[in-house]
Amino acid sequence: MREMGRGFARSHEARLLLVVVVLGGFLALATPSFASLQNLVDLLTSNAFSGMLAAGLLVVLVSGGIDISFTATASVAQYAAMTVANHSHIGWLGVAAIGAGLGSLLGLFNAVLIGTLRLSSIIVTIATLNLFYGLLMFVTRGDEIFALPDWFVNGASWTVYTDAQQAEYAITLPMLGLVFAFALTAILLKRSNIGRQVYALGSNADAAARVGIPVFRLNLLIYGYMGLIAGLASLVQAQNAQSVSPNALVGRELDVLAAVVLGGASLTGGVGSVFGTILGVMLLAFLQNGLLLLGVPSYWSPCFTGAVILVAVSLLAIERRRQQGRVRRVSA
Amino acid sequence: MANFLELTGISKRFGGVRALSEVDLDLARGEVHCLAGENGSGKSTLIKIVSGVQQPDPGGRIVIDGRAHPHLTPAGSTRLGIQVIYQDLSLFPDLTVAENIAFSRHLGGLHGVDWRAIRADATAVMQRIGIALDPRARVADLAIAQRQLVAICRALAAEARLVIMDEPTASLTRHEVDSLLRLTRALTRRGITIVFVSHRLDEVLEIADRVSVLRDGRKLGTYAAEGMTGRRLGALMTGGDYDYTPSVPDHATAPVVLAVRGLSRPGEFADIGFDLRAGEILGLIGLLGAGRTELALSLFGMRPAASGEIRLHGRAVPIDSNRAAIDHGIAYVPEDRLSLGLVMEQPIGANIVLAILHRLAGRLGLLRTDRRRAAVGEWIARLGIKVADPDNAVRTLSGGNQQRVVLAKWLATGPRVLILDSPTVGVDVSAKDGIYAIVRDLAAAGMAVLLISDEIPEVLYHTHRILVMHAGRITGTFMPGETSEAALREALDA
Numbered sequence: 015m016r017e018m019g020r021g022f023a024r025s026h027e028a029r030l031l032l033v034v035v036v037l038g039g040f041l042a043l044a045t046p047s048f049a050s051l052q053n054l055v056d057l058l059t060s061n062a063f064s065g066m067l068a069a070g071l072l073v074v075l076v077s078g079g080i081d082i083s084f085t086a087t088a089s090v091a092q093y094a095a096m097t098v099a100n101h102s103h104i105g106w107l108g109v110a111a112i113g114a115g116l117g118s119l120l121g122l123f124n125a126v127l128i129g130t131l132r133l134s135s136i137i138v139t140i141a142t143l144n145l146f147y148g149l150l151m152f153v154t155r156g157d158e159i160f161a162l163p164d165w166f167v168n169g170a171s172w173t174v175y176t177d178a179q180q181a182e183y184a185i186t187l188p189m190l191g192l193v194f195a196f197a198l199t200a201i202l203l204k205r206s207n208i209g210r211q212v213y214a215l216g217s218n219a220d221a222a223a224r225v226g227i228p229v230f231r232l233n234l235l236i237y238g239y240m241g242l243i244a245g246l247a248s249l250v251q252a253q254n255a256q257s258v259s260p261n262a263l264v265g266r267e268l269d270v271l272a273a274v275v276l277g278g279a280s281l282t283g284g285v286g287s288v289f290g291t292i293l294g295v296m297l298l299a300f301l302q303n304g305l306l307l308l309g310v311p312s313y314w315s316p317c318f319t320g321a322v323i324l325v326a327v328s329l330l331a332i333e334r335r336r337q338q339g340r341v342r343r344v345s346a
Numbered sequence: 347m348a349n350f351l352e353l354t355g356i357s358k359r360f361g362g363v364r365a366l367s368e369v370d371l372d373l374a375r376g377e378v379h380c381l382a383g384e385n386g387s388g389k390s391t392l393i394k395i396v397s398g399v400q401q402p403d404p405g406g407r408i409v410i411d412g413r414a415h416p417h418l419t420p421a422g423s424t425r426l427g428i429q430v431i432y433q434d435l436s437l438f439p440d441l442t443v444a445e446n447i448a449f450s451r452h453l454g455g456l457h458g459v460d461w462r463a464i465r466a467d468a469t470a471v472m473q474r475i476g477i478a479l480d481p482r483a484r485v486a487d488l489a490i491a492q493r494q495l496v497a498i499c500r501a502l503a504a505e506a507r508l509v510i511m512d513e514p515t516a517s518l519t520r521h522e523v524d525s526l527l528r529l530t531r532a533l534t535r536r537g538i539t540i541v542f543v544s545h546r547l548d549e550v551l552e553i554a555d556r557v558s559v560l561r562d563g564r565k566l567g568t569y570a571a572e573g574m575t576g577r578r579l580g581a582l583m584t585g586g587d588y589d590y591t592p593s594v595p596d597h598a599t600a601p602v603v604l605a606v607r608g609l610s611r612p613g614e615f616a617d618i619g620f621d622l623r624a625g626e627i628l629g630l631i632g633l634l635g636a637g638r639t640e641l642a643l644s645l646f647g648m649r650p651a652a653s654g655e656i657r658l659h660g661r662a663v664p665i666d667s668n669r670a671a672i673d674h675g676i677a678y679v680p681e682d683r684l685s686l687g688l689v690m691e692q693p694i695g696a697n698i699v700l701a702i703l704h705r706l707a708g709r710l711g712l713l714r715t716d717r718r719r720a721a722v723g724e725w726i727a728r729l730g731i732k733v734a735d736p737d738n739a740v741r742t743l744s745g746g747n748q749q750r751v752v753l754a755k756w757l758a759t760g761p762r763v764l765i766l767d768s769p770t771v772g773v774d775v776s777a778k779d780g781i782y783a784i785v786r787d788l789a790a791a792g793m794a795v796l797l798i799s800d801e802i803p804e805v806l807y808h809t810h811r812i813l814v815m816h817a818g819r820i821t822g823t824f825m826p827g828e829t830s831e832a833a834l835r836e837a838l839d840a
Binding site for chain 2: 204205206207208209210211213214216217218220221222224225226227284285
């Protein structure tokens with residue numbers, strides 16, 4: 015157990031946790047509103063969408079692949095589910111089924127292309143990002159959906175706390191969606207044999223095939239899972255935004271990728287954890303929120319975010335190199 | 347002793363090429379069998395047929411445990427207890443030791459992970475052969491020799507009855523080879539058959555029962571390992587006889603080209619000093635981790651020394667980058683030619699002129715194709731590189747020819763000091779001979795050569811003076827004519 019403790023202290027996650035705690039502490043002291051319950055609830059709600067996507071993307075990165083197309087997948091799923099919901103009363107389960115089903119289908123499409131053409135996942139998903147998004151824009155002519163069904167707009171929430179000013183704090187669907195995505199991903203990666211196969215595939219693809227992992231089927235699951243999560247996340251986003259716009263989501267894929275990589279996932283596969291991903295998402299969320307509360311002009315926000323990502327991944331790279339150096343000396 | 351495996355009349359054609367013709371082979375239970383042959387002799391095709399990856403041509407017969415298997419598949423072969431440990435070990439570096447050993451528990455349809463059972467399985471296998479690795483350790487954090495143990499344990503966990511090891515000793519030190527051999531004996535006592543596939547066989551010959559030699563897809567014969575020598579085996583594998591004797595020309599009057607004094611780099615090597623004269627081949631031998639490659643990298647400026655002096659032609663020069671080293675006439679051919687020495691996907695010609703592009707430029711700094719073609723042609727001819735077309739990718743060449751391309755690249759820079767780090771790792775006996783001949787010719791033409799190696803015969807027969815390196819220091823100097831393999835072995839392991 016002490017051995018494990020020491021392992022954690024040296025891990026990327028521990029360092030990231032320290033950074034997140036220090037940043038959070040600084041913002042709590044520097045701004046009056048950061049640590050307020052209202053702000054934290056807002057943070058959780060507004061980052062539910064990218065957090066969920068990060069969970070899905072983590073699985074793809076661990077497998078040694080990459081997916082860029084998930085924002086387009088989410089846009090398609092969202093638009094389709096809301097269009098249907100506007101025409102017939104299908105309820106929460108109905109929209110969830112449409113979102114998740116369509117999302118998975120587009121994810122499977124990616125996996126089939128990657129598996130049969132033996133192309134690199136980045137090329138395939140850049141292409142499908144444009145394909146899905148282009149088709150959506152063509153079919154919808156870019157029209158937004160402003161009027162959503164009342165039951166969807168009102169959402170579902172469970173008030174758990176009312177403060178002295180009679181402000182209500184509730185557990186909302188976005189929060190549940192976020193927790194669901196992270197919990198499901200954690201169970202998949204750590205507690206299921208399929209998750210361990212995903213790590214094995216990302217760790218050594220040749221060996222994975224030799225040891226008898228059905229690589230094509232595993233890829234179907236990996237990209238299908240990403241699509242499923244993207245479909246569900248898109249509903250969370252629609253509920254949060256209270257409208258659906260076909261071009262609101264595409265363009266955010268690199269932020270999600272940055273959060274997952276910040277969280278310690280390797281672009282070459284085999285490495286990454288749900289805890290690290292949560293911290294990566296938190297770091298970027300705290301940063302953007304903090305800059306806003308500190309009164310920094312919003313133009314600066316991308317610049318700061320970029321700088322933080324650059325510093326963090328540089329440190330990560332240095333750390334990995336040092337570790338490799340240690341291994342080489344050990345093996346020498 | 348009944349036979350575990352019997353192959354009769356196995357042939358395999360790929361298009362018009364005969365990879366195997368009419369090979370017979372039998373393996374007894376609990377036997378250690380060496381399969382020897384140069385690259386392209388059919389060794390790997392034979393392994394693929396035994397492991398079910400490829401089907402033999404009609405007419406061949408595979409009998410395992412007394413039953414004929416006309417259609418062997420990879421899964422079927424695994425079920426029969428045949429396990430191949432490839433040279434790259436096929437492990438998952440990011441997973442734990444336990445998961446790697448008991449990976450079969452991760453296969454099958456969706457189910458939970460029983461960590462306790464996985465650790466128990468792995469520990470049980472390790473105990474069976476008396477090794478103790480932390481089951482929770484990540485394989486990436488293990489040394490190469492330990493990773494090999496993990497691969498062997500995985501084979502055992504799959505109830506292996508025949509373990510085929512492809513080049514198992516290539517990356518091990520002598521000490522590690524010894525423990526591998528001890529482990530092999532333990533396996534054979536359990537009735538497991540071991541096949542070593544290698545072209546570096548003197549080490550495994552010690553414990554082998556029989557040796558089968560393949561050449562050009564045919565089996566020359568199966569011989570008792572007792573009485574077989576590395577030399578006779580080399581002759582059988584290549585069809586030529588390579589008999590080397592130490593030769594030491596007198597360099598006393600030749601000028602000192604490279605003088606090293608008190609060179610140190612903390613944690614890697616300390617107080618290194620030697621002279622290297624024109625025309626001399628100086629051998630530097632040490633085990634992996636003795637600091638030999640680190641020293642070479644410092645001499646080449648890639649990891650500059652912390653203190654000490656490097657003198658070229660009597661003048662102290664700062665070698666603080668590889669550019670400086672190249673400018674001062676030092677060339678370095680790295681050990682890992684695949685990752686450090688060659689751009690595998692690029693044409694042969696482009697690789698040869700890679701380090702001298704600036705000299706091939708005409709006015710405006712643009713490359714002059716006539717100069718480039720002339721340089722490429724010259725080096726291909728001088729080193730006798732067998733190429734169909736210099737525009738083919740380097741990847742298409744054999745190991746020996748790839749090594750020549752690396753040599754050509756560095757010789758094109760016109761060096762006066764040539765550092766060769768393990769130049770014959772992974773090349774055949776006959777290709778080795780070609781490389782030794784090139785090095786001899788270079789030295790005869792006045793080149794000062796530093797030849798780094800971990801193979802004793804290599805330095806004993808192909809250098810003029812031998813420095814032994816141990817734990818970062820030079821611990822002895824030997825003259826090839828006045829020492830023996832045994833004496834060097836002792837100095838090396840000290």
